[in-house]
Amino acid sequence: MSSKHLTAHSTESAASKPKPAVWSKQCQRYQKHKYFYLMLAPLIVYYLIFEYGPLYGVQIAFKDYMLRQGIWGSPWVGWKHFQYMFTLSPDFYKILSNTVIISLYQIVFGFPAPIILALLFNELRLKMFKRISQTISYLPHFLSWVVLGGMLITILSPTTGAVNILLGWFGIEPIYFLGDPKYFRFTLVLSSIWKEIGWGTIIYLAALAGIDLHLYEAARIDGANRWKQTIHITLPSIMYIIAILFIFKTGSILSAGFDQIFNLYNPAVYSVADILDTYVYRVGLTQLQYSFTTAVGLFKNIVAFSMVMMTNYIVKKMGQEGIL
Known part of the structure; x- marks a missing residue:
């Protein structure tokens, strides 16, 4: 028997042996x-x-x-309801535009906010002051938008609100923050940041606590100031968690925040505030169009899944670890 046949026979015998x-x-x-x-x-x-x-x-x-x-x-x-959604529904594209614009505002201004606050907290050296400040910052997270909505309506009232009274001291005319389309989105995004900024810092502070302190010591020896240490050590060390949270954030681009908008908007600002979630609630429950609103919700979820996969691909191409 040739060596080739012996090798083949031994390979088959090894393959036939029971594996673990x-x-x-x-x-x-x-x-x-x-x-x-x-x-x-x-x-x-x-x-x-x-x-x-x-x-x-x-x-x-x-x-x-x-x-x-x-x-x-x-x-x-x-596909009847999808065809109606994309071709016949008079409100769909306006509502889709409102949803995307509000979500983009929240990503551009709201996503970096907890990162910046976490970096500022990380620079505090007085532990008691740091704990008090952090506690105050994430307290609004535990209040529902029903409570915060009532507070904002009272505070931002054009007649008796504290904000407009303060503006009146500087000679500024009262502003209807929640009733004027020009100011509603600004108020929406700012109040959302105020509510969630402190809670978002918890994840970043946990990531900052895991950075090797020897890196800062070496940077100080090389003459790096606090700003350069932040740019070259702190941010690169937490970039992995920033990337993961950014992927999840882009997945909610068609979920602009139902609870907040539902408790703050009114018919005067429907043109800039009505989003897919509020539209589904209003049309689906009040007009009993369950099939059409289910189609809208399915479309929203498909877009969210696509955004997550696309962002994950881009993040991995940039050298960061994605979620998949």
Whole structure:
């Protein structure tokens, strides 16, 4: 028998030998860490029931849904509601434009805000002052927009609001922040930053705490001031977490914040404030157009998924770790 045949025969024999039981090893791992996996059970059950379970209702977007007949009994209509959304709906493109503009404002001005605040907190040396400042900054996060909306309506009132009274001291005419289309988006974005900026700093402060202090010592020896240390050490060290959060942020580009807008807007600012979420609520629940609004919601989710994948691809091409 030639050496070639011997090699082939030995290769086949090795391949025919039983491989290690990978499944057995996995079972041993599960058995070893069973309590850790048990802690995941409530989260898995939650997602199965409230996130994946309702996905069967997506088919409403392709049906003329009728309450009496239910989801399965309603007739199929194919792409009818999507065609109406893109060609016949008089409000869709205006509402889509409002959603994208408000989301872009929140990304451009709101996304860097917690990063800047975290860098400022990181420079504080008085621990007590740092803790108090941080606590004050993220307290608004724990208040719902129902409460904050009432506070803002009172504070920004053109007649009795504290802001307009202060502006009156400087000879400025009262401004209807929540009733004038020129100022509504500005008020919306600024109030959103005020509510969430402190909470967003928690993640960045945790990332800053993991930076090796020897890097700063070496930079100081080389003569780098605080600004150069921030640019060349701090920001590159937390760039991975910035990239991941930016990916998630772009995924919400068609979710401009239903709770906030619903509690602050009014018919006077519908032209600049009505977004997809409020439109779905108003048309879907008040006019009972469930199929059409499901189609709008499905379109929004598809765009969000596409934005996440595209941003993740760009981030990875730039040398950062993405989410996939």
